[in-house]
Amino acid sequence: MPRHLLPRRPVLATLLLAVVVAPATAVTVQVAGRPAPAVAAEISGPSPDLSPDGTASAPSATAPVTSSASRSATTVASRPAGTAASSASAKAPAPAAGVTPAPAATGPSSVTPDASLTPASPGLTGAPLAAALSAAPLRTVRVSSAAALQNAFDAARPGDLLLLDGGTYRGPFLIKSSGTGAHPVVVRPASGANVTLTATLSSPSCNATGPDPDRTLRFMDGASHWVLSTLSINGGVVISGTNADKTQNWQSKLINAKNWQARRAVPSSGARDSGLLVSATAYLSTVVGSPVSSADDIRILRSTITGKGIFGRLTRFGVIAGTTITDIACGTGPALWLSNFSSGWTIRGNDVSKVADSSASHYMHEGIRMGNQSNYNVVTNNAVHDMPGDSRGITTDQDSSWNLITGNTATKVSLGFNDQQAGWGNTWSYNVASNVGAAGFSFRMQDIGLSAPSPNSSTFYAVVSCNRVVASAPSVRGFQAGAMRGVTVKSNAFSTAYVGRNLAGYWAAQGNTFNGTKKPPVSSAATTTGC
Numbered sequence: 001m002p003r004h005l006l007p008r009r010p011v012l013a014t015l016l017l018a019v020v021v022a023p024a025t026a027v028t029v030q031v032a033g034r035p036a037p038a039v040a041a042e043i044s045g046p047s048p049d050l051s052p053d054g055t056a057s058a059p060s061a062t063a064p065v066t067s068s069a070s071r072s073a074t075t076v077a078s079r080p081a082g083t084a085a086s087s088a089s090a091k092a093p094a095p096a097a098g099v100t101p102a103p104a105a106t107g108p109s110s111v112t113p114d115a116s117l118t119p120a121s122p123g124l125t126g127a128p129l130a131a132a133l134s135a136a137p138l139r140t141v142r143v144s145s146a147a148a149l150q151n152a153f154d155a156a157r158p159g160d161l162l163l164l165d166g167g168t169y170r171g172p173f174l175i176k177s178s179g180t181g182a183h184p185v186v187v188r189p190a191s192g193a194n195v196t197l198t199a200t201l202s203s204p205s206c207n208a209t210g211p212d213p214d215r216t217l218r219f220m221d222g223a224s225h226w227v228l229s230t231l232s233i234n235g236g237v238v239i240s241g242t243n244a245d246k247t248q249n250w251q252s253k254l255i256n257a258k259n260w261q262a263r264r265a266v267p268s269s270g271a272r273d274s275g276l277l278v279s280a281t282a283y284l285s286t287v288v289g290s291p292v293s294s295a296d297d298i299r300i301l302r303s304t305i306t307g308k309g310i311f312g313r314l315t316r317f318g319v320i321a322g323t324t325i326t327d328i329a330c331g332t333g334p335a336l337w338l339s340n341f342s343s344g345w346t347i348r349g350n351d352v353s354k355v356a357d358s359s360a361s362h363y364m365h366e367g368i369r370m371g372n373q374s375n376y377n378v379v380t381n382n383a384v385h386d387m388p389g390d391s392r393g394i395t396t397d398q399d400s401s402w403n404l405i406t407g408n409t410a411t412k413v414s415l416g417f418n419d420q421q422a423g424w425g426n427t428w429s430y431n432v433a434s435n436v437g438a439a440g441f442s443f444r445m446q447d448i449g450l451s452a453p454s455p456n457s458s459t460f461y462a463v464v465s466c467n468r469v470v471a472s473a474p475s476v477r478g479f480q481a482g483a484m485r486g487v488t489v490k491s492n493a494f495s496t497a498y499v500g501r502n503l504a505g506y507w508a509a510q511g512n513t514f515n516g517t518k519k520p521p522v523s524s525a526a527t528t529t530g531c
Helices: 146-154 244-256 260-264 274-288 501-506
Strands: 019-021 131-133 139-143 160-164 167-170 173-175 185-189 195-198 217-219 226-229 232-234 237-240 298-301 304-307 310-313 319-321 324-328 336-339 346-348 351-353 366-370 378-380 383-385 392-396 404-406 409-411 415-419 427-429 432-434 439-443 463-465 468-470 477-481 488-490 497-499
Touching (some): 244 260, 244 274, 351 366
Parallel strands (some): 167 195, 173 217, 185 226, 217 237, 298 319, 392 415, 404 427
């Protein structure tokens, strides 16, 4: 395969960083919880058959982790009549002194974590250091009905494994509880089972102008540290921090007032420093006058999402990997939408397609969208394709900055890759736009009439390198730009390039470069030499 199609080049190998955390010892004690119908006392401890998708997330330095000897444990289960419980033939680890271990579940004795499902380097995302756990939940909760699943969500504790029997679970489902960085809550099917979560949901109009919050699975009020693995979810997922509406309204007012200085005063927004992300919520709490907390470290791995996509607002440090998102209804929003200070995410190796055409605006039918100061996200090795109408493959918009978009493909879309309003410092590299309708790579065309780039709306400090546009009509612009400052464009295979007349006039004066020169891009210079 040609080098320009390889997203896993040597520099990307540095994106992955993990440490191994020793498994905790499972215990069996009884706690009170909301009763479920036909509750069965089926409690199990270390689960050696936990798949690699259950690797743990970033340890939290502030979240308390209760010792295994004092942790509460229960199992909520509702089995159909005549269904036998799983055997417990595997040997459990030796118990610690004074601790009675729970029966072990069946399955292989060990697993190898899959690096493609882990967060990107903390230096890029600002996330706390990732931890890869061996297969040892602190308790296993076996679930066989929708009622039992909601009960398990309500009663979830750090280190839980919610193991779902095969079948369809009808929601919607609400999650407000949290795991911890070292001990997330893992939700996955039992071995060999196929599980679908679905719900009867409202259907917005195709001319809706905002994301549809009515989705099958709802992480609310800052619920954090969850892993969803190998599930089918019809009706989508919403992930929301606390007081996300207030932060959204605060930023929207500043956008309308063109007050970019106040927007960029949020820690980590005004200059590249991912380490300041953890300070953003405290700052937002002050300016909006209410407590703000984010929904952190939600992982959706090797799953299938249909009907409605994934919408995150005020959420950080999550992972969406190896997942198919397709057949998204019109008026519900993009397939994957990170909004409202949703930062530090890793979006890797997903297949995204078929978001129905919106009659309102392109931003309602995009493949992957980062908006409203969603920063330091790593978007890599994704395939976005077969998007009708005035669609976009991957977009940054409304102050979303310092994102890395690399090694992705966009096929059969209108615009392949789109740096929209006030993106600062985004890197677009090693991406391929194929069979696009209008342009492969587009940078703030709305500012084409400005006599100088604006920090309120124009593209600043972007790096655009080693990208290609292929299999597209001669009329398609490989590269187009309306207003830029401090942008580096180099070693791209763009057969056609277009820059606005004003931008061409101030190109060099505003610190932009093209293939190492101060001249604006030209159509004849289509080369990936140096990549």
